[in-house]
Amino acid sequence: MHDQREQYRQFLFRPTSALAALFILVLSGSTISRNAIWQDEEHFHADAIRKSPGKARVYYNAGVYYHDIDDLDRAEEYYLKSTQLNMEYRDVHGGALYNLGVIYAKQGKIDRSIEAFSGAIDIDPGDAAAYYKRGILLHIIGQADLAREDIERARQLDPDVDRIP
Numbered sequence: 001m002h003d004q005r006e007q008y009r010q011f012l013f014r015p016t017s018a019l020a021a022l023f024i025l026v027l028s029g030s031t032i033s034r035n036a037i038w039q040d041e042e043h044f045h046a047d048a049i050r051k052s053p054g055k056a057r058v059y060y061n062a063g064v065y066y067h068d069i070d071d072l073d074r075a076e077e078y079y080l081k082s083t084q085l086n087m088e089y090r091d092v093h094g095g096a097l098y099n100l101g102v103i104y105a106k107q108g109k110i111d112r113s114i115e116a117f118s119g120a121i122d123i124d125p126g127d128a129a130a131y132y133k134r135g136i137l138l139h140i141i142g143q144a145d146l147a148r149e150d151i152e153r154a155r156q157l158d159p160d161v162d163r164i165p
Helices: 002-037 041-051 056-068 072-084 090-106 110-123 128-140 144-157
Strands: none
Touching: 041 056, 056 072, 056 090, 072 090, 090 110, 090 128, 110 128, 128 144
C-alpha cells in the first residue's frame, strides 16, 4: 500500500513540477523581453504609443519626457498629437496645452503661447499657472489691462502663483 501511495505521489509530482518549470521559463522569457522595453524612457514611451496609438495620455507622457530633456521640437510634436486625439482625459488635454504654452514662450512665439494658455484655461478655468503665465505674456505685448486681470485671477486661485517657475 505504501508503494502505491509513493508511486501515485511521484506520478502527480513529476508533471506538476515539469509544468511549473515550463511556466517559470515562459515568465522569465517575458520578463527579459519587457526589460528591453524598460531599458530607457524613450523605448518605454515608444512601446506605449505602439500599443495604444489612440490614447492621448501616451503622447502626453512622451511629450513630458522630451520636454524634461529639453527636446522642445519633439515635445511639441507629442503634445500636439495628444491634443488632436479625443478629450478622454481633460487633464491631459489641458496639460498638453499648458506645456505647449511654456514651449512657445521659450521659443519667443508669444501669440501661439497665449493661444495655448487660453486653451488650457478653457479646459480648466481653475488653472492659476495658466492665467499667470498668460498675464505675463499679455503684459509683454502691451495689453496691460488684460494682463492685470489674468494675474489678479491667478492670485485669487493660488496666492502663491508667483512662485511657479
